[in-house]
Structures are given as structure tokens and as C-alpha cells.
Amino acid sequence: xxxxxxxxxxxxxxxxxxxxxxxxxxxxxxxxxxxxxxxxxxxxxxxxxxxxxxxxxxxxxxxxxxxxxxxxxxxxxxxxxxxxxxxxxxxxxxxxxxxxxxxxxxxxxxxxxxxxxxxxxxxxxxxxxxxxxxxxxxxxxxxxxxxxxxxxxxxxxxxxxxxxxxxxxxxxxxxxxxxxxxxxxxxxxxxxxxxxxxxxxxxxxxxxxxxxxxxxxxxxxxxxxxxxxxxxxxxxxxxxxxxxxxxxxxxxxxxxxxxxxxxxxxxxxxxxxxxxxxxxxxxxxxxxxxxxxxxxxxxxxxxxxxxxxxxxxxxxxxxxxxxxxxxxxxxxxxxxxxxxxxxxxxxxxxxxxxxxxxxxxxxxxxxxxxxx
Amino acid sequence: xxxxxxxxxxxxxxxxxxxxxxxxxxxxxxxxxxxxxxxxxxxxxxxxxxxxxxxxxxxxxxxxxxxxxxxxxxxxxxxxxxxxxxxxxxxxxxxxxxxxxxxxxxxxxxxxxxxxxxxxxxxxxxxxxxxxxxxxxxxxxxxxxxxxxxxxxxxxxxxxxxxxxxxxxxxxxxxxxxxxxxxxxxxxxxxxxxxxxxxxxxxxxxxxxxxxxxxxxxxxxxxxxxxxxxxxxxxxxxxxxxxxxxxxxxxxxxxxxxxxxxxxxxxxxxxxxxxxxxxxxxxxxxxxxxxxxxxxxxxxxxxxxxxxxxxxxxxxxxxxxxxxxxxxxxxxxxxxxxxxxxxxxxxxxxxxxxx
Numbered sequence: 263x264x265x266x267x268x269x270x271x272x273x274x275x276x277x278x279x280x281x282x283x284x285x286x287x288x289x290x291x292x293x294x295x296x297x298x299x300x301x302x303x304x305x306x307x308x309x310x311x312x313x314x315x316x317x318x319x320x321x322x323x324x325x326x327x328x329x330x331x332x333x334x335x336x337x338x339x340x341x342x343x344x345x346x347x348x349x350x351x352x353x354x355x356x357x358x359x360x361x362x363x364x365x366x367x368x369x370x371x372x373x374x375x376x377x378x379x380x381x382x383x384x385x386x387x388x389x390x391x392x393x394x395x396x397x398x399x400x401x402x403x404x405x406x407x408x409x410x411x412x413x414x415x416x417x418x419x420x421x422x423x424x425x426x427x428x429x430x431x432x433x434x435x436x437x438x439x440x441x442x443x444x445x446x447x448x449x450x451x452x453x454x455x456x457x458x459x460x461x462x463x464x465x466x467x468x469x470x471x472x473x474x475x476x477x478x479x480x481x482x483x484x485x486x487x488x489x490x491x492x493x494x495x496x497x498x499x500x501x502x503x504x505x506x507x508x509x510x511x512x513x514x515x516x517x518x519x520x521x522x523x524x525x526x527x528x529x530x531x532x533x534x535x536x537x538x539x540x541x542x543x544x545x546x547x548x549x550x551x552x553x554x555x556x557x558x559x560x561x562x563x564x565x566x567x568x569x570x571x572x573x574x575x576x577x578x579x580x581x582x583x584x585x586x587x588x589x590x591x592x593x594x595x596x597x598x599x600x601x602x603x604x605x606x607x608x609x610x611x612x613x614x615x616x617x618x619x620x621x622x623x624x625x626x627x628x629x630x631x632x633x634x
Numbered sequence: 635x636x637x638x639x640x641x642x643x644x645x646x647x648x649x650x651x652x653x654x655x656x657x658x659x660x661x662x663x664x665x666x667x668x669x670x671x672x673x674x675x676x677x678x679x680x681x682x683x684x685x686x687x688x689x690x691x692x693x694x695x696x697x698x699x700x701x702x703x704x705x706x707x708x709x710x711x712x713x714x715x716x717x718x719x720x721x722x723x724x725x726x727x728x729x730x731x732x733x734x735x736x737x738x739x740x741x742x743x744x745x746x747x748x749x750x751x752x753x754x755x756x757x758x759x760x761x762x763x764x765x766x767x768x769x770x771x772x773x774x775x776x777x778x779x780x781x782x783x784x785x786x787x788x789x790x791x792x793x794x795x796x797x798x799x800x801x802x803x804x805x806x807x808x809x810x811x812x813x814x815x816x817x818x819x820x821x822x823x824x825x826x827x828x829x830x831x832x833x834x835x836x837x838x839x840x841x842x843x844x845x846x847x848x849x850x851x852x853x854x855x856x857x858x859x860x861x862x863x864x865x866x867x868x869x870x871x872x873x874x875x876x877x878x879x880x881x882x883x884x885x886x887x888x889x890x891x892x893x894x895x896x897x898x899x900x901x902x903x904x905x906x907x908x909x910x911x912x913x914x915x916x917x918x919x920x921x922x923x924x925x926x927x928x929x930x931x932x933x934x935x936x937x938x939x940x941x942x943x944x945x946x947x948x949x950x951x952x953x954x955x956x957x958x959x960x961x962x963x964x965x966x967x968x969x970x971x972x973x974x975x976x977x978x979x980x981x982x983x984x985x986x987x988x989x
Contacts, residue, residue, distance in 0.1 A: 619978050
């Protein structure tokens with residue numbers, strides 16, 4: 263299948279693995295930012311093909327995982343309000359709030375619907391003028407243009423029973439937060455390919471220069487990731503710290519200008535709290551004042567609250583790449599996909615879910631005679 | 635960078651309610667994956683508990699006089715009622731016929747219970763019933779008893795159908811996960827993922843370049859051909875909800891052995907793969923309605939495959955793996971790029987990707 267099979271070819275993967283072995287002379291720690299990349303790595307076993315000196319750590323690129331507990335609780339409160347149609351991407355429905363998740367609200371009679379696009383939610387608003395329709399606008403920069411378009415269209419079409427519960431986060435501030443941390447071990451990055459399809463990669467240039475880290479814009483297939491790692495290691499071995507683009511078939515340096523324009527028109531940069539990490543200044547998107555009527559938090563007048571995360575959950579450390587899922591004592595025992603303590607075990611892009619689904623425990627994997 | 639700082643917090647549970655303790659039934663409890671299993675293990679089995687039920691197979695096999703009979707039931711709640719490649723009627727017949735075949739039985743007689751929503755067009759009912767007749771004739775079974783109920787408008791999705799079936803075991807074989815042995819060949823009868831994608835495409839109004847049709851079909855003919863040729867079959871499982879992955883995991887767990895498969899050996903239609911890639915679905919977990927896996931003695935693997943290839947429904951049959959003597963009860967898969975991973979059951983339903 264075009265654009266899929268070529269990038270999953272076993273022989274090409276082996277050749278990349280060989281080439282990597284040849285150029286790697288020192289230990290390197292590289293972070294892949296995007297949850298989709300984490301999943302591909304674990305699912306296809308890409309990390310098994312890397313030389314032992316190269317360590318991949320998983321970053322906070324899972325928008326579901328980093329949506330703060332307080333916002334999940336607000337979502338639950340809104341979804342439980344009579345007359346509301348609450349629309350969301352599927353993954354958000356299973357993220358644990360304080361005592362329940364959105365699926366439980368649905369089971370108890372709330373009108374919670376999975377949609378594939380915010381424009382579907384807008385359509386539902388148009389077709390149900392007597393109901394309040396709220397869309398859970400989660401994501402990095404990748405999903406921001408579609409969410410912006412939904413608000414833009416709502417305004418143009420005079421649809422007023424529609425609002426967004428916004429939880430957008432931005433990648434560059436997260437990378438800076440990781441790099442400026444005293445416990446940082448990350449020496450190079452694989453940047454999130456689809457984020458860069460929208461935003462381009464000019465904003466990474468000052469980061470690479472300031473912290474002296476190579477950043478390679480990388481795709482999501484196994485060969486993309488292998489090539490991205492190769493390019494990153496090559497830079498590290500050569501002492502370079504530049505932006506390179508592995509994902510040339512989908513990313514240009516300047517990105518998608520009309521999409522960026524729409525984002526700027528509808529959203530502005532705000533501080534955001536990242537679940538498990540804390541507040542990072544200037545790291546999120548919120549609606550511009552002129553679109554304030556489409557903000558669900560304002561419309562539903564929800565009070566600010568604060569909740570404690572379960573103490574055993576170390577998803578914050580996992581999202582920062584400081585620990586791996588197997589380092590967590592709760593992993594696979596108290597914390598499983600049926601009984602998740604944190605969002606990283608719930609989301610299809612979460613590191614813990616990926617490891618649980620494909621690796622369970624390292625020792626069990628060995629016992630299963632998996633390595634060939 | 636610090637973890638969440640403690641501020642004014644409400645006294646509450648420190649961890650969310652785990653799924654098995656939810657006070658309400660969730661859609662996922664009907665998904666065929668982990669939650670369905672939990673419901674069966676924790677609710678139905680303890681209450682009804684008897685040796686026949688505890689085999690946890692697709693149907694119950696028991697002796698009546700000198701005959702061995704198989705008995706099974708299934709309910710059909712699919713929406714939309716009509717989809718490319720079939721309808722609720724064909725599903726209702728073929729699903730139960732297939733469950734009997736998975737016990738190694740020749741399907742004979744079916745019952746059908748209809749729960750019809752007030753307001754359903756009579757023409758729709760007529761179409762469904764005609765489909766059922768056609769499917770029954772194809773599978774060589776008769777509908778011999780039935781029941782009809784009508785519920786208020788809004789209390790049913792058009793029509794729900796339950797079918798139960800009886801079949802006869804003629805070949806002296808015992809087919810069950812406990813019969814699976816190390817060295818057994820794992821055979822798959824055809825390409826996977828068609829039914830689930832066909833339904834999803836219709837339900838969500840997704841359009842692909844070519845219409846993907848459900849694979850809904852009776853596989854009893856294929857199974858009878860294998861049995862009649864004396865193939866040493868240890869276990870059979872048809873792939874329904876939860877897909878290929880769930881069927882293999884169930885058998886691995888029940889047999890206590892390791893099932894090793896190769897990703898590259900699993901056939902999928904290009905269109906189905908494309909749809910799955912767009913939606914972020916794994917074809918291994920997508921529903922099928924006309925496919926099964928068989929665990930056969932290694933000496934009979936080649937012969938079984940050539941028999942399946944002679945049948946139009948089995949022309950894509952292939953070997954996808956082997957049972958090893960590792961007592962792990964896990965399914966492991968070698969990926970296209972040569973690395974290995976565990977194949978697990980999903981908890982809850984597969985959810986489309988976000989970005």
C-alpha cells in the first residue's frame with residue numbers, strides 16, 4: 263500500500279539499523295515528542311533495532327495525557343448538564359477524572375458523542391438549535407486549525423449554541439521546559455511531524471541554538487523514525503545542533519500559512535497547566551477575546567477547582583522522559599488499562615498504554631521468547 | 635519543573651473507579667473484549683456455574699443418548715440494519731451457524747426471536763426475513779421455531795434478532811482450546827477487517843473510493859470439508875467482535891500456551907488497510923463475520939490449506955503462526971520490521987485517532 267508499505271519494509275529497516283550502528287560511537291539520549299511516534303516505536307519494536315548506546319525517551323506529546331485533571335472534571339460537569347450535547351474525540355472519553363470518566367457520564371444518560379472533527383460538532387449544533395453543543399477541543403497545534411475553523415464558521419453562520427472547551431497545548435514551550443529542567447538528560451529531539459505540517463519548524467531554530475540540541479522533524483512510520491534517529495545521531499556525533507527535516511513528504515519549513523493565520527485569528531497564547539507536569543507559561547492556546555462567547559468555561563461559569571492526582575501515578579515523570587513505564591511500581595498491577603491511575607495508561611498515544619499493550623513487562627517479553 | 639503542587643483539594647477517591655466496579659453497564663461491556671469477559675467471569679458464570687458453561691466455548695456440546703449435539707445462541711443488534719455485503723438477517727443466520735461450526739457440529743435447526751420496534755416499515759421486516767431465508771438455504775439449515783415481540787417506538791433500534799441453533803457432531807473429534815498442543819499450526823481462513831469497516835463506513839457516513847463490503851458468510855461448509863477429510867482439528871474460533879486478536883488471545887489464555895504469529899502473513903484487503911490507517915484502527919481488532927482460525931496438528935496443515943483453497947470462501951486461507959510449548963498463555967507477533975510484541979485484548983472499544 264502506497265505511503266505505508268515502503269515505510270514498514272523490513273529490509274530497509276535492517277539497513278538503517280546497520281548504518282546507525284556504524285556511526286554511533288557514544289551514548290546518546292533522544293526524545294521523541296509525539297505520542298503517535300511513541301506508539302509506533304513500541305508497536306513495531308523500532309527501539310529493538312537501535313544500537314544499545316542510543317536511548318529513546320518518550321515525551322509529553324500526547325494531548326490526552328496532558329489535559330489537566332481540572333479540565334476533565336469541567337468536561338464531566340458540562341456533559342452531565344441536562345440539555346447539553348457533549349462532543350469529543352474518542353480518546354478523551356476514558357481519561358480518568360477524579361471519580362469517573364466521560365464514558366460513565368454517557369452510561370448514566372448524558373448525551374456524549376464521539377465525533378471525528380469539530381466541524382461535525384458544529385453541524386450537530388446547527389441541527390439542534392435548542393440544545394447547547396460543546397466540543398472538547400484537545401490537541402497540540404495539529405488540531406488547532408480545525409478547531410479554529412469551527413469557531414470561525416460558527417461566528418460567520420451566527421450559530422450561538424456552540425462552544426469549545428479548550429485544552430490546546432504547544433510543543434516548543436514543552437521542549438524548552440524539559441531542556442531547562444535540572445534533571446534533563448535529553449540531548450536531541452525527534453519533533454512531531456504533523457505539528458510541523460501545520461506550524462513549520464522555524465520556531466525550533468532558536469531552541470536548537472540556545473540549548474545546543476539537534477532537532478529532527480520526524481514522521482510516524484518505523485522507517486521515518488529510524489531515519490529521524492539516524493539524522494539526529496549523526497548530528498550529535500558531528501557536534502552539530504541544527505533543525506533537519508526527515509518528514510519532507512509532509513512538512514515544509516514555513517508550514518501551512520493559511521492554517522497559521524486562522525489559528526492566530528481565533529486563538530491567543532495563554533499559560534496552560536500540563537497534567538503531571540504543572541503550569542508552563544505561554545504553552546497553550548485560548549480563544550481570542552472577540553470569540554469569548556464560544557468559550558465553554560465562560561459560558562458555563564465553572565469555578566476553578568484543584569484536585570490531587572493519585573500518589574502512585576508517576577505519569578508526569580514519564581511525560582518528561584525521566585522515567586519509563588516499567589519504572590512505576592503501579593504499572594501493570596494496580597494501574598492497567600481497565601483500572602488506569604493516570605492518563606498515560608488510557609490514551610492510545612500514552613506511553614504506559616503502549617508499553618502495557620505491546621510489552622507488558624520486559625521480563626515477560628523475554629520469557630515469551632520474543633526476540634528474534 | 636515540579637509535579638502538580640498540592641493546593642486546596644476536595645476530599646475524594648484517590649483513584650478513579652475501575653471499570654469492573656462501574657455501577658452502570660457500558661457499551662464496552664458488549665464489545666467482545668476485556669470488559670465482556672469480565673462481565674461473563676464475574677457475573678454470569680458465578681451465578682449459572684455448570685461444567686458445560688464453564689468450557690467458555692462458542693457453544694455447548696453435550697450427549698443425548700448416542701448422539702453428541704451442539705447448542706448455541708447469539709443476538710443481533712447491528713445498526714444500520716442494511717449494509718454493503720449483508721444485513722441483520724444474514725448476520726442472524728450466519729452468526730449462529732458459524733458458532734455451531736466452531737464446535738465441530740453440522741448446523742441443523744435454528745430458532746429466531748424478533749423484537750421489533752413499533753413503526754418499523756413492514757417492507758423492512760420483509761427484506762430482513764427474506765435475507766434470513768436465503769442465508770438459511772445457503773447454509774443448509776431450517777428455521778423451525780420462533781417468537782415475535784413489538785416494543786414501543788424509541789425502545790428498540792428498528793429490530794433486534796436472537797437466534798439459537800442446534801447441530802450434530804458426526805466426527806468424533808473434540809474441539810476446544812484445551813485440546814491445543816505445542817506445534818499446532820494456526821490457520822486463518824481469509825482476509826480480515828471487512829465487516830467492521832463496512833459497518834463503520836456506513837454508520838459514520840465515511841466514503842472510500844470503493845465500497846467495502848462485509849464478509850458476512852456461513853463458514854460451516856469449510857469446516858465440514860476439513861472434518862470430512864479427517865483433518866486433526868484441535869480448536870476453532872470464528873472472528874467476530876474484537877477481531878483476530880481477541881480470538882487468538884482467548885485461545886492462548888484458555889490453552890495456557892504461547893501463540894506466535896507473523897504480521898506479514900495476515901491478509902488484509904488494501905481498502906480495509908487504508909480505512910484502518912485513516913481512522914487509526916488496527917485491523918487485528920476489527921470485527922469479521924465470515925472468518926475463522928483453526929488450530930490443527932502440524933502434519934495436517936498443508937492438506938487443510940489446500941482443502942480450504944478449493945472453496946470460494948477459503949481461497950485466501952493461510953498459515954499465520956504456530957503454537958509453542960512456552961506456558962505463557964500469550965500471543966506474540968513478529969512485526970514487519972522483525973521485532974516482536976505482545977498481542978493483547980483491548981479494553982473497551984477501539985477509538986479513532988485524534989491527529
